[in-house]
Amino acid sequence: MGKSVNPDLAKARSQATFDPANLTNYLYGGPEKLRRKRYLPAFVFKELCTEMSLTDLCLIFLGLLTHVSDYLGLTLSIENMAAKEYKEEGFKSTDDMSREEAYEESMRRAVYTNKRVLQLNLQDQEEQYYFREIFVPGANPFALHYVMFKDAINTQGTEDQIQKWLPLAETYAVTGTYAQTELGHGTFLRGLETTAEYDVQREEFILNTPTITSSKFWPGALGKTANVAILNAKLITKGRNCGMQSFWVPLRHLETHQPLPGITVGDIGPKFGYHTSDNGFLQLNRVRIPRENMLMRYSKVLQDGTFVPPENDRLVYVPMTQFRFVVIGRSGWTLAKAVTVATRYSAVRRQSEITPGGGEVQILDFQTQQHKLFTQIASAYAMIIAAKAAKDLYDSAFSKMEKGNLEDLPMLHALTSSMKAFNTWEMATGVEQCRMACGGHGYLLASGIPQMYTDMVSACTYEGENTVMCLQAARFLNKCQEAANKGERLPQLTRFLQTSRLNISSSLDQDVDLNDIIAAYEFRAATVISEANARLNAGLAMGKSQSEAWNYASQLLVKAALAFSHWFTVRALIENMRGAGFDNSTETLLLQLAKLYALDGMLRYSGDFRKVG
Numbered sequence: 001m002g003k004s005v006n007p008d009l010a011k012a013r014s015q016a017t018f019d020p021a022n023l024t025n026y027l028y029g030g031p032e033k034l035r036r037k038r039y040l041p042a043f044v045f046k047e048l049c050t051e052m053s054l055t056d057l058c059l060i061f062l063g064l065l066t067h068v069s070d071y072l073g074l075t076l077s078i079e080n081m082a083a084k085e086y087k088e089e090g091f092k093s094t095d096d097m098s099r100e101e102a103y104e105e106s107m108r109r110a111v112y113t114n115k116r117v118l119q120l121n122l123q124d125q126e127e128q129y130y131f132r133e134i135f136v137p138g139a140n141p142f143a144l145h146y147v148m149f150k151d152a153i154n155t156q157g158t159e160d161q162i163q164k165w166l167p168l169a170e171t172y173a174v175t176g177t178y179a180q181t182e183l184g185h186g187t188f189l190r191g192l193e194t195t196a197e198y199d200v201q202r203e204e205f206i207l208n209t210p211t212i213t214s215s216k217f218w219p220g221a222l223g224k225t226a227n228v229a230i231l232n233a234k235l236i237t238k239g240r241n242c243g244m245q246s247f248w249v250p251l252r253h254l255e256t257h258q259p260l261p262g263i264t265v266g267d268i269g270p271k272f273g274y275h276t277s278d279n280g281f282l283q284l285n286r287v288r289i290p291r292e293n294m295l296m297r298y299s300k301v302l303q304d305g306t307f308v309p310p311e312n313d314r315l316v317y318v319p320m321t322q323f324r325f326v327v328i329g330r331s332g333w334t335l336a337k338a339v340t341v342a343t344r345y346s347a348v349r350r351q352s353e354i355t356p357g358g359g360e361v362q363i364l365d366f367q368t369q370q371h372k373l374f375t376q377i378a379s380a381y382a383m384i385i386a387a388k389a390a391k392d393l394y395d396s397a398f399s400k401m402e403k404g405n406l407e408d409l410p411m412l413h414a415l416t417s418s419m420k421a422f423n424t425w426e427m428a429t430g431v432e433q434c435r436m437a438c439g440g441h442g443y444l445l446a447s448g449i450p451q452m453y454t455d456m457v458s459a460c461t462y463e464g465e466n467t468v469m470c471l472q473a474a475r476f477l478n479k480c481q482e483a484a485n486k487g488e489r490l491p492q493l494t495r496f497l498q499t500s501r502l503n504i505s506s507s508l509d510q511d512v513d514l515n516d517i518i519a520a521y522e523f524r525a526a527t528v529i530s531e532a533n534a535r536l537n538a539g540l541a542m543g544k545s546q547s548e549a550w551n552y553a554s555q556l557l558v559k560a561a562l563a564f565s566h567w568f569t570v571r572a573l574i575e576n577m578r579g580a581g582f583d584n585s586t587e588t589l590l591l592q593l594a595k596l597y598a599l600d601g602m603l604r605y606s607g608d609f610r611k612v613g
C-alpha cells in the first residue's frame with residue numbers, strides 16, 4: 001500500500017470546504033478525460049514497476065490525487081512518484097547529468113513513449129502530452145516534432161502533401177523541426193535571409209543561407225534529433241521576391257543520420273534552461289529540393305515558375321498562431337504545478353512561532369505566506385480558464401478560416417499574441433514567487449520548481465518575443481479605437497471600447513460585486529487603449545511619421561495590450577466560475593478566488609485603476 005501522508009498535510013486536506021472531485025473533473029474536461037489521465041500512467045507503471053500491482057498503483061494515485069486536489073483540483077503528484085519509480089527502475093534523474101547525458105536520457109525516455117503511444121493507439125493530443133510528460137518532465141527532444149512540425153504540415157500542406165508526409169511523422173519514419181529563426185532575425189520575419197530560388201529547368205528550389213546571419217539558429221531538435229525540417233525561406237522565382245514560404249527540407253540521411261550534402265548542422269550550446277532540447281543551427285549551401293517540397297496549401301509555384309499568391313499572406317503564420325495557443329494553456333498549468341508544490345511544502349514546513357512559546361507553526365499560517373501562494377493559486381485558475389475561453393474563440397474562428405472566411409484572423413492574431421505575452425509573463429513571475437516561498441528548499445533542483453522556471457520562462461521569448469507580441473495586438477486594438485472614434489461597428493471582442501462606462505455600485509463597506517469587478521477591468525482596458533491611441537495621434541500631430549509616432553507611443557501600446565488581456569482573463573474567470581454548474585460550496589470558493597485574483601490585480605496595477613477612478 002502507499003506511503004503514509006504527513007499529518008499536517010492530511011489535516012490541511014481534511015479541512016477542505018468543497019469536494020475536490022468536482023473541480024478536478026472541471027479542470028480536466030470531465031470525468032472521462034480525468035479517468036483516462038489517471039489510467040494511462042498507472043497502466044505504464046505496471047510495465048515498469050513489476051513488484052507493485054496495478055491496483056496498488058491506482059489506489060496510491062487516487063489517494064494522492066484526492067489530497068493534492070484539495071488545493072488545485074489538479075493531478076500533479078504523479079510525475080513526482082513516477083520520477084522516483086523510474087529513477088529506481090532505471091530512469092535516472094537528469095539533475096546530476098552533463099548536458100549530453102541528460103539529452104541522451106531524455107531521448108531514451110521520449111523514444112520509449114513514442115513507441116508506447118503508437119502501441120496504445122493514443123490519438124488524443126492531450127492524452128499523448130500527459131503520457132509523455134510523466135516520462136520526460138523537462139524539455140522533450142521531440143517537442144517540435146509533436147507540435148509545430150506536424151501542425152505546419154496540417155495547416156500549410158495540400159491534401160496530397162498531408163497524405164504523403166503526415167504518416168511519416170506519425171510513425172516516426174522521420175523526426176522533424178520547425179526552422180524559421182535565423183542568427184540575424186527572430187522577430188522581424190521580413191528580414192529573414194535564407195533563400196529558396198526556383199530553377200525552372202529542373203523544377204527545383206535551390207536553398208541557400210548566403211550569410212552567417214542567415215544561418216538558421218535556435219530551432220529545437222536541429223542540433224541532433226531532426227532529419228527533416230519545415231523550413232521558412234524567402235521564395236525567389238522569375239527574379240521576384242515572393243516573401244516567406246514553407247518548405248519540406250531533408251536534413252540528415254534517414255539511415256545513417258549523417259547530414260546530407262550541402263547541409264551543416266550542429267548544437268548551439270548550453271542555454272539558461274531547456275537542457276534536454278538540442279536547439280541547433282543550420283547552414284544550407286545551395287541545397288536542391290523538388291518543386292513539390294514547397295507547402296502549397298495557400299500559395300503555389302507552378303512548373304513554369306509562376307507564383308500564385310495566397311488569399312492572405314498572413315496564412316503562412318498560422319502554425320505560430322496555433323502554437324501560441326498551446327503556450328497560453330501550458331503557462332497556466334506550469335504555474336499550477338509550481339504552486340501545488342509550494343503549497344504542499346507550506347503545509348508540512350514548520351518554522352518560527354506566531355504566539356511566543358506556542359510552538360513552531362506551519363508556514364501556511366503566516367498571512368504573508370498565504371498571500372504569496374493564494375494569489376498564485378488564483379492566477380493559475382485564471383490562466384487555465386482564460387486559455388479555455390480563448391481556445392473556444394480560436395476554434396470557432398479557425399473553422400470559419402478553413403471554409404475560407406478570414407474575417408476573424410486579425411482578432412485571432414491579436415488575442416493569441418496578447419494572451420501569450422500576458423500568460424507567460426504572469427507565469428514566470430508566479431513560478432519564481434512559488435520557488436522563493438519554499439525558502440532554501442525552493443533552490444534545490446529536487447523541488448522541481450527551478451526547472452519549471454528555467455524551461456518555461458523561455459516561452460516569454462519563443463513563439464514571438466512578448467513585447468513584440470503586445471505591439472502586434474496593439475495594432476488591432478488601435479485600429480478598433482480609431483473605428484470607435486468614428487462611431488463605426490467593432491468586432492464583438494472590442495465593442496467594450498464604445499460601451500464601457502464606470503458605474504460602480506459597490507461601496508467600500510460592502511463585499512464587492514463581481515459585475516463591478518468586470519466593469520472596472522473593462523473600463524481600465526478601454527481607458528489605457530484610448531490613451532495609447534491619443535499618444536499615437538499626438539505624435540502624428542507633432543509631425544512624426546506613422547512609424548515614428550508608433551514608436552513614440554509604443555510603451556503605452558504594450559500596456560494597452562496587457563490591460564486588454566487582463567480584462568479578458570478576469571471576465572473569463574468570473575463568467576466561467578458562475579456558469580460552470582458547481583455545487584454551492586465549490587462555486588462560493590471559486591468566486592472568492594476570482595475576487596482575490598481581480599483585487600490582487602487592482603493592487604498590482606493600482607496606478608491604472610486609481611487613474612480611471
Ligand SMILES: CCCCCCCCCCCCCCCCCCC/C=C/C(=O)SCCNC(=O)CCNC(=O)[C@H](O)C(C)(C)COP(=O)(O)OP(=O)(O)OC[C@H]1O[C@@H](n2cnc3c(N)ncnc32)[C@H](O)[C@@H]1OP(=O)(O)O
Pocket residue numbers: 125126129143144147148178180181186187188189190220314317318320321326329330333409410413461462463464465468472475476
Ligand atoms: C496540460 C494541458 C495539456 C495540453 C495538451 C497540448 C499538447 C501540446 C504540448 C506541447 C508541448 C510543448 C513543449 C514546448 C516546446 C516549445 C519549443 C519552442 C518552440 C518555439 C518555436 C518558435 O519560436 S518558432 C519562431 C517564432 N517566431 C515568431 O513568432 C516571429 C515573430 N514575428 C512575427 O510574427 C512577425 O515578424 C511580426 C508579426 C512581429 C511582424 O511581421 P511583419 O513586419 O511582416 O508584419 P507587420 O507587423 O507589418 O504586420 C503585417 C500585418 O500582418 C498581420 N500579422 C502578423 N502576424 C500575423 C499572424 N501570425 N496571424 C495573422 N496576422 C498576422 C499584422 O497584424 C499586420 O496586419 P495589419 O492589418 O497591417 O495590422
Ligand SMILES: Cc1cc2nc3c(=O)[nH]c(=O)nc-3n(C[C@H](O)[C@H](O)[C@H](O)COP(=O)(O)OP(=O)(O)OC[C@H]3O[C@@H](n4cnc5c(N)ncnc54)[C@H](O)[C@@H]3O)c2cc1C
Pocket residue numbers: 144178179180181184185186187188217218219220274279458461462463464465466467468471
Ligand atoms: C528555448 C527557445 C526555443 C526556440 N525554438 C525555436 C524553434 O524551434 N524554431 C524557431 O524558428 N525559433 C525558435 N526560437 C527562436 C525564437 O522564436 C526567437 O528567439 C524569438 O522569435 C525572438 O527573436 P530574437 O531571438 O531574434 O530576439 P529579438 O527580436 O532580437 O529581440 C531582442 C529584443 O528586441 C526587442 N524588439 C525586437 N523587435 C522589436 C520591435 N519591432 N519593437 C520593439 N522591440 C523590439 C524585443 O522586444 C527584445 O527585447 C526559440 C527560442 C528559444 C529561446
